[in-house]
Amino acid sequence: VVGFQPGLTKMKLVVLVTGANSGIGLALCGRLLSEVPEGLQLCLACRNMHRAEVARSALLTSHPTAHITLLQMDTSSISSVIKAAQEVRLRYEHLDYLYLNAGIMPNPQLDVKAFFKGLFSSRIISMFATGEGILTQQDNVTSDGLQEVFATNLFGHFLFARELEPLLCHTHRSSQLIWTSSSNAHRSAFDLEDMQHRRGTQPYSSSKYASDLLSLALNTRYNKQGLYSSVICPGFVMTNLTYNILPSFLWTLLMPIFWLIRVFTHTFTLTPYNGAEALFCLFKQKPESLDPYAKYHSLTSGLGKNYTEPKKMDIDLEMSELLYKKLLILESHVKKKNSL
Ligand SMILES: NC(=O)C1=CN([C@@H]2O[C@H](COP(=O)(O)OP(=O)(O)OC[C@H]3O[C@@H](n4cnc5c(N)ncnc54)[C@H](OP(=O)(O)O)[C@@H]3O)[C@@H](O)[C@H]2O)C=CC1
Numbered sequence: 656v657v658g659f660q661p662g663l664t665k666m667k668l669v670v671l672v673t674g675a676n677s678g679i680g681l682a683l684c685g686r687l688l689s690e691v692p693e694g695l696q697l698c699l700a701c702r703n704m705h706r707a708e709v710a711r712s713a714l715l716t717s718h719p720t721a722h723i724t725l726l727q728m729d730t731s732s733i734s735s736v737i738k739a740a741q742e743v744r745l746r747y748e749h750l751d752y753l754y755l756n757a758g759i760m761p762n763p764q765l766d767v768k769a770f771f772k773g774l775f776s777s778r779i780i781s782m783f784a785t786g787e788g789i790l791t792q793q794d795n796v797t798s799d800g801l802q803e804v805f806a807t808n809l810f811g812h813f814l815f816a817r818e819l820e821p822l823l824c825h826t827h828r829s830s831q832l833i834w835t836s837s838s839n840a841h842r843s844a845f846d847l848e849d850m851q852h853r854r855g856t857q858p859y860s861s862s863k864y865a866s867d868l869l870s871l872a873l874n875t876r877y878n879k880q881g882l883y884s885s886v887i888c889p890g891f892v893m894t895n896l897t898y899n900i901l902p903s904f905l906w907t908l909l910m911p912i913f914w915l916i917r918v919f920t921h922t923f924t925l926t927p928y929n930g931a932e933a934l935f936c937l938f939k940q941k942p943e944s945l946d947p948y949a950k951y952h953s954l955t956s957g958l959g960k961n962y963t964e965p966k967k968m969d970i971d972l973e974m975s976e977l978l979y980k981k982l983l984i985l986e987s988h989v990k991k992k993n994s995l
C-alpha cells in the first residue's frame with residue numbers, strides 16, 4: 656500500500672477523496688494539505704493508479720511532510736467498490752471526511768440551437784449558471800448491467816458509504832459525507848421510475864439530482880449516529896470533464912468571454928482551485944450547523960474573490976425516502992448477484 660503507515664490514523668483527521676487524481680478533487684487535496692499540513696491522513700481513491708501516483712507526487716512536492724495514501728477504486732464497478740471498502744476498513748478505525756467527488760459526463764453534446772435561443776431570452780443567466788436544457792449525453796452500460804453515469808456518480812458512492820458505515824457512524828465523534836453535485840441537477844431530468852436514466856438523454860443531470868435527494872435521505876437516517884451528508888456545486892470549472900464538450904481551440908478562444916461572464920454570474924469559477932471552495936469550506940464547518948436542504952455553491956466574483964453560498968434545493972423528503980428505498984433494493988440485488 657503506497658504511503659500507508661499503521662498507527663497513524665489515531666492522531667490525524669482521516670480524509671478520503673474519490674476522483675482525487677485530477678480537477679476539483681486534486682485541487683481540494685492541495686487546499687486541505689495547505690490548511691492542515693501535518694494533521695491529515697489523506698487517502699486518494701482513484702480508478703487510474705498511474706494518474707494517482709502522479710497526483711500523489713505532485714502533492715508531496717508542494718507538501719513534503721504530508722501523509723498521503725492511495726486506494727484503487729472504480730466507482731462504476733460493484734466488485735471494485737466492495738474491495739476498496741474492505742481495504743479502507745482494514746486501514747482505518749474511523750473516517751472523518753468522505754468526499755464523494757468522482758464523476759463523469761460521457762459524450763456530451765451541446766445543443767447549439769437551444770444555446771443561441773437561450774442567449775436571446777430571459778433565461779440567459781440561468782443557462783450559463785446551470786447549463787439547463789443545452790447539454791445531453793450518451794450513456795453506456797457497465798459490466799454489472801448498470802447505467803454508467805448512475806453507477807459512477809451515484810450508486811458506487813452510495814455502496815461505498817454503506818460499506819463504510821462502521822467507520823462513519825460513531826456517537827461520540829461526527830463524520831461528514833460531502834457530495835460534489837452540480838447546479839445542472841434538475842428535477843425535470845429525474846424520474847423515480849427510471850432512477851438510472853435508461854431512457855432519457857440527461858443522465859448527468861439525473862445522477863446529480865439523485866445525489867441531492869440521497870444526501871437528504873442519508874441525513875434522515877444517519878444524523879443520530881453522528882454522520883452528516885451535504886452537497887456542493889463547484890460552479891463551471893475547466894477540467895477534463897468540461898474540456899470534452901467543445902474542441903480545445905474553442906475553449907481557448909472563449910476564455911476571455913468567460914472572464915467577462917463572471918462579472919454577471921459568479922458561478923463561472925473556472926479553475927479547479929476556485930471550484931473546490933465549497934468542498935474546502937465544508938471541511939471547516941461544524942456539520943450540525945449545515946442545512947440538509949441546501950446546496951453549497953462555490954462562487955468567484957468578477958475580481959476573483961472566492962466564497963461559498965448555500966441555496967435551497969428543489970427536493971422533498973418523501974421523494975428522497977423513496978429513492979433511498981430503491982437504492983437499498985438495488986444494493987441487495989447487486990450484492991446477491993456478486994455473491995456478497
Ligand atoms: N467541471 C465542472 O464544471 C463541474 C464538475 N462537477 C463535478 O465535479 C466532480 C469532479 O469533476 P472534475 O474535477 O470537473 O472532472 P475531472 O474529470 O477532472 O475529474 C473527475 C475525477 O473522477 C474520476 N473518475 C471518473 N470516473 C471514475 C470511476 N469510474 N471510478 C473512479 N473515479 C472516477 C476521474 O478519474 P480518472 O482519472 O480515472 O478518469 C477523475 O479523477 C464530478 O463529480 C463532476 O460531476 C460538478 C459541477 C461542475
Ligand SMILES: CC(C)CCC[C@@H](C)[C@H]1CC[C@H]2C3=C(CC[C@]12C)[C@@]1(C)CCC(=O)[C@@H](C)[C@@H]1CC3
Nearest residue numbers: 765782783784785786790837838839890891900
Ligand atoms: C459555443 C458557445 C459559444 C459557448 C458554449 C458554452 C457552453 C459549452 C457552456 C456554458 C455554460 C457551461 C456549463 C456547463 C458545461 C459547459 C457550458 C454549457 C456545465 C453543465 C458543466 C457541468 C456542470 O455540472 C454544470 C455546473 C455546468 C454549468 C455551466
